[in-house]
Amino acid sequence: MTLPDDLIPWGMMGLAVVATFGWRMMGLALADRLADHKLLFDWVNTVAYAMVAGLMVRIIIFPTNVTAESPMPDRLAPFAVALAVWWLRGKSQIQGLIAGMIVFALLTVGREYGFIT
Amino acid sequence: MTDATRNHAEWRAARRIGVLDGFGVPSFALFTTMIGFGAIAREAGLDIYVTVATTMFVWGMPGQVAFADLYAAGAGGLVIFTAVALANMRMLPMTVSGLPMMQLKDHKQGLFRDVITAHLLAITGWAQLTAARNKVPPMGVLPYYLGFVSVVYVAANLGTVFGYYLSDIVPDPVIRIAVYVTPLYIVLLVSSARVWANRFAVLLGAILGPLTYPLLGDWCILAAGLGGGTAAVVIAHKTGRAPE
Numbered sequence: 001m002t003l004p005d006d007l008i009p010w011g012m013m014g015l016a017v018v019a020t021f022g023w024r025m026m027g028l029a030l031a032d033r034l035a036d037h038k039l040l041f042d043w044v045n046t047v048a049y050a051m052v053a054g055l056m057v058r059i060i061i062f063p064t065n066v067t068a069e070s071p072m073p074d075r076l077a078p079f080a081v082a083l084a085v086w087w088l089r090g091k092s093q094i095q096g097l098i099a100g101m102i103v104f105a106l107l108t109v110g111r112e113y114g115f116i117t
Numbered sequence: 118m119t120d121a122t123r124n125h126a127e128w129r130a131a132r133r134i135g136v137l138d139g140f141g142v143p144s145f146a147l148f149t150t151m152i153g154f155g156a157i158a159r160e161a162g163l164d165i166y167v168t169v170a171t172t173m174f175v176w177g178m179p180g181q182v183a184f185a186d187l188y189a190a191g192a193g194g195l196v197i198f199t200a201v202a203l204a205n206m207r208m209l210p211m212t213v214s215g216l217p218m219m220q221l222k223d224h225k226q227g228l229f230r231d232v233i234t235a236h237l238l239a240i241t242g243w244a245q246l247t248a249a250r251n252k253v254p255p256m257g258v259l260p261y262y263l264g265f266v267s268v269v270y271v272a273a274n275l276g277t278v279f280g281y282y283l284s285d286i287v288p289d290p291v292i293r294i295a296v297y298v299t300p301l302y303i304v305l306l307v308s309s310a311r312v313w314a315n316r317f318a319v320l321l322g323a324i325l326g327p328l329t330y331p332l333l334g335d336w337c338i339l340a341a342g343l344g345g346g347t348a349a350v351v352i353a354h355k356t357g358r359a360p361e
Contacts, residue, residue: 009163009164009167009188010167010170011194012184012188012194012197013167013170013171013174013175013184015194015197015198015201016171016175016180016181016183016184016197016198016201017171017174017175018198019180019197019198019199019201019202019205020175020176020177020180020201020202020205020208021174021236022202023202023205023206023207023208023209023212024208024209024212024235024236024238025232025235026209026212027208027209027210027211027212027213027215027216027235027238028212028216028231028232028235030209030213031212031213031216031217031221032217032221032222034213035217038359039350039354041213041214041217042314042350042353042354042359042360043346043347043350044210044213044214044346045210045214045312045314045315045318045346045350045360046314046315046317046318046345046346046347046349046350046353047210047318047342047343047345047346047347048207048210048211048213048214048215048243048342048346049307049310049315049316049318049319049322049346049349050318050319050321050322050325050341050342050343050344050345050346050349051206051207051210051322051338051339051341051342051345051346052207052211052240052243052244052303052307052319052322053304053307053308053318053319053320053322053323053326053341053345054322054323054325054326054327054337054338054340054341054342054345055179055207055326055338055341056240056300056301056303056304056307056323056326057300057304057322057323057326057327058326058327058330058337058338058341059300060297060300060301060304061327061330062327062330062331064182065153065157065182065296066153066289066292066293066296067293067296067297069289069293070293070297075297078297078301079301079304082301082304082305083304083305083308086305086308091308091309093142093302093305093306093309094142096305097142097298097301097302097305100297100301101294101297101298101301104294104297105294108290108293108294109290112290
């Protein structure tokens with residue numbers, strides 16, 4: 001069975017939806033059952049945190065999006081500054097984020113206009 | 118005041134805090150991230166309807182990007198399904214850990230609403246649950262989350278449309294700065310987790326993810342999650358730092 005051409009993107013998108021929705025439904029079904037098993041529940045929690053952190057730091061260091069156009073030091077320096085400010089300012093996420101953004105913006109604009117080579 | 122009235126007032130108050138928290142950095146971050154996706158989807162040859170529907174119904178950026186990339190490359194259904202499932206696998210531990218934080222069982226809101234609640238759970242909303250627990254009582258976490266995530270969801274879909282149509286007139290450096298915000302924001306958010314074991318897991322995951330990427334490619338997420346998460350929980354339990 002083949003889909004008409006104009007339905008192919010919808011069909012493919014449907015597969016992407018099912019591939020994601022399936023995990024969420026599995027999570028919904030398992031959430032309460034696991035809550036009674038403390039060690040298992042703690043483990044799932046730490047796995048989620050580690051997975052999210054691993055993915056996000058990977059995106060910063062080895063991006064596949066448009067930020068890949070910036071050289072590695074330009075992505076690492078703002079990240080380090082953001083973490084330092086976040087830590088020094090009593091774990092203020094907003095201050096860390098703004099500091100990191102400013103450094104990244106300065107480096108990006110600096111390279112764009114040739115101030116940094 | 119009856120219990121029902123009080124509960125309703127508490128629900129609305131928590132939801133209001135969630136809505137307010139949704140504006141600002143989280144919406145900006147998701148809006149700009151989805152600008153990137155809108156642009157990628159357009160390049161991939163998807164029309165605007167499929168593009169927006171992808172954001173609405175997949176609602177998980179890495180899987181969305183995998184879908185658009187592979188669609189552009191002419192990949193088959195099985196490849197797309199597998200790649201998206203792997204890219205969005207974190208939804209499983211996130212829902213397992215996130216839904217009990219919302220006391221979903223005690224709210225008894227019915228299966229359909231539970232399903233919608235689970236569907237809307239993605240990284241930003243999940244990471245925000247850590248903050249929510251410091252701002253509202255336990256039974257307020259669900260309305261807080263629903264308020265928060267509805268704002269973020271609308272912003273993300275607007276960003277998708279914006280990115281699809283306007284990415285070629287916005288200068289590239291501006292988009293680059295905008296796209297850099299999301300991972301940075303989420304790293305800071307999860308680093309502020311209350312429980313020691315989770316903070317330690319963030320540290321280990323943040324080291325293992327990029328360290329194993331050159332070797333494992335996208336499987337590095339699994340190495341970071343399973344390796345970092347397992348080590349963190351074992352050490353926490355052995356050293357008496359397990360969450361209460």
